[in-house]
Amino acid sequence: MAHQTRKRFGQHFLTDQGIIRSIVNRIDPKAQDRVIEIGPGTGAMTYPLLDHLPQLEVVEIDRDLIAFWEAKKINKLTIHAMDVLQFNFREWAQAAKSSVIDEGNKGGVKVVGNLPYNISSPLLFHLISAIEYVDEQVFMLQKEVVERMVAAPGESEYSRLSVMLQTVYHLENCFEVPPESFEPPPRVDSAIVAMWPKKNVKIPTETFNVLEKLVALAFSQRRKMLANNLGHLKHLLELDADTLKSRAQNIPVETYLEWATKLANIPKEDRII
Numbered sequence: 001m002a003h004q005t006r007k008r009f010g011q012h013f014l015t016d017q018g019i020i021r022s023i024v025n026r027i028d029p030k031a032q033d034r035v036i037e038i039g040p041g042t043g044a045m046t047y048p049l050l051d052h053l054p055q056l057e058v059v060e061i062d063r064d065l066i067a068f069w070e071a072k073k074i075n076k077l078t079i080h081a082m083d084v085l086q087f088n089f090r091e092w093a094q095a096a097k098s099s100v101i102d103e104g105n106k107g108g109v110k111v112v113g114n115l116p117y118n119i120s121s122p123l124l125f126h127l128i129s130a131i132e133y134v135d136e137q138v139f140m141l142q143k144e145v146v147e148r149m150v151a152a153p154g155e156s157e158y159s160r161l162s163v164m165l166q167t168v169y170h171l172e173n174c175f176e177v178p179p180e181s182f183e184p185p186p187r188v189d190s191a192i193v194a195m196w197p198k199k200n201v202k203i204p205t206e207t208f209n210v211l212e213k214l215v216a217l218a219f220s221q222r223r224k225m226l227a228n229n230l231g232h233l234k235h236l237l238e239l240d241a242d243t244l245k246s247r248a249q250n251i252p253v254e255t256y257l258e259w260a261t262k263l264a265n266i267p268k269e270d271r272i273i
Contacts, residue, residue: 033110034107089127140192175191226244233263
């Protein structure tokens with residue numbers, strides 16, 4: 001019996017073989033790599049990945065799909081039957097990186113998948129916890145989300161998501177995927193994005209936490225000036241008149257990080273953020 005897609009899990013299964021080949025080519029799996037796939041579905045990308053890898057791990061929450069894969073008894077496939085937002089990517093990636101190093105440091109640690117569109121932003125933030133040990137991430141997402149991820153300052157798509165991800169990742173909008181490539185077809189266009197952690201960027205945890213709160217405040221009312229959105233923080237940051245007249249979407253990533261670093265060095269009781 002064919003698997004019935006579940007709307008609550010945001011399931012749309014890729015069926016276009018040309019698109020599948022393009023995605024797998026972009027992932028470029030090597031025998032030395034350690035790879036985990038989010039949401040294997042019925043195997044559109046899983047089977048091609050298994051053709052290249054001695055071992056593949058997947059995270060799946062749908063009990064029917066879990067049973068589907070367990071019944072196949074594929075020795076080189078490890079199934080993590082759980083909510084991906086609860087999966088400990090840091091622990092997995094740390095172990096995967098240690099394994100790669102033990103074998104001569106010739107492989108990479110990669111996270112890939114057709115991400116559920118209904119949890120894409122929380123999942124992207126969740127994955128940051130593993131950034132220290134991951135070499136590359138290649139995902140399919142809603143096209144509008146990918147456009148926000150890669151947007152530059154001043155562009156209408158530039159957002160909180162742009163700032164937070166670009167602070168720690170290099171990003172590439174690889175190519176688009178039309179609705180007819182799926183079953184059932186989604187109501188939106190999709191795109192493939194590649195992400196590489198910025199290995200030379202080491203941001204203290206407290207600074208990153210402050211950055212997240214600062215950026216959320218800055219973008220809380222997109223059409224209003226920073227003078228309105230930042231509240232008491234504008235005095236702590238000692239922003240000039242021109243900056244205060246700017247909107248959040250015009251401030252570069254580097255500037256947000258500079259501000260967060262300055263605020264993180266102020267005692268918590270004084271900055272209240």
